[in-house]
Amino acid sequence: MALRRCWGLAGVAPRLLWNSGVLPRASVPGRAPVSSLVQPQHGCKIAGSQLRAFSSAPAGENVSYEQLKQLLAGRNIVVIDVREPWELREFGLIPGSINVPLGQVNTALQLGPEEFNEKYGGEMPQQADNIVFTCLAGVRSKTALDMATSLGYKDVQNYLGGWKDWAKNEQQD
Numbered sequence: 445m446a447l448r449r450c451w452g453l454a455g456v457a458p459r460l461l462w463n464s465g466v467l468p469r470a471s472v473p474g475r476a477p478v479s480s481l482v483q484p485q486h487g488c489k490i491a492g493s494q495l496r497a498f499s500s501a502p503a504g505e506n507v508s509y510e511q512l513k514q515l516l517a518g519r520n521i522v523v524i525d526v527r528e529p530w531e532l533r534e535f536g537l538i539p540g541s542i543n544v545p546l547g548q549v550n551t552a553l554q555l556g557p558e559e560f561n562e563k564y565g566g567e568m569p570q571q572a573d574n575i576v577f578t579c580l581a582g583v584r585s586k587t588a589l590d591m592a593t594s595l596g597y598k599d600v601q602n603y604l605g606g607w608k609d610w611a612k613n614e615q616q617d
Contacts, residue, residue, distance in 0.1 A: 506604040507576055509613045515576065516540060522569040524549070526579045526588045527607070538578060538610055542566035546579070549588045553595050571597050578603040578610075 507515070515521040516539075523541035525532065532543055542564050544552045552560060553569070560568035569575050575597060577585035582604035592600045603609070 505601050506582075507601045509603075509605060509609055512538075512576060512603050512610075515574065520574055522567070522573050522575045523603075524569070524575060524577050524588065525607075526577055526584050531580065531607075535580070535607055536611065538607070541578065544588075546584045546588055550591045550595070553592055553597070569597070571595075572599065573597075574599045574601070576601045576603050579606050581606040581608050 512523075516523070523538055525537055525541040525543050526546040526549060527535075527543070528545050529543060537543065544564055552564060555563070555568065557568040560566075575592060577588040577592070577600065579585040579588075582602060583606075585602045585606060586604075589600050589602045605612075
């Protein structure tokens with residue numbers, strides 16, 4: 445029954461977007477066809493940010509364990525772990541990371557440097573800093589990356605493997 449309801453809504457979003465002018469209609473002369481969503485053509489009304497909103501492409505890039513180790517060795521990185529404090533106590537954390545629970549990321553990245561340091565015990569990342577978000581398995585950190593990007597942070601990355609990958613690799617070293 446729930447599946448039927450979902451199928452009933454399947455055509456609503458495209459119709460709303462077409463009617464709003466965000467998505468061009470294929471049948472309207474002088475407008476780009478819907479297939480242009482994949483490769484926008486001249487005259488298409490979709491801006492890059494609007495197209496990206498409908499894309500599954502990540503806002504930043506993913507880093508591997510090896511890349512994260514290199515970044516940490518170079519000390520030119522801010523690692524923000526978005527798990528809850530109890531998870532850090534139970535499982536552990538990447539050395540040097542700052543704990544900012546996911547529910548607080550948006551607010552935390554808008555604090556003043558002193559207030560951020562007082563609340564989270566680390567230096568406030570600047571918008572130009574290289575920031576890597578991490579969590580248990582890379583899902584919540586992707587959400588945090590998207591939040592940071594929306595706030596203007598440019599050099600943000602996601603440690604897709606998260607703590608699980610870190611702990612596995614550290615045991616092998």
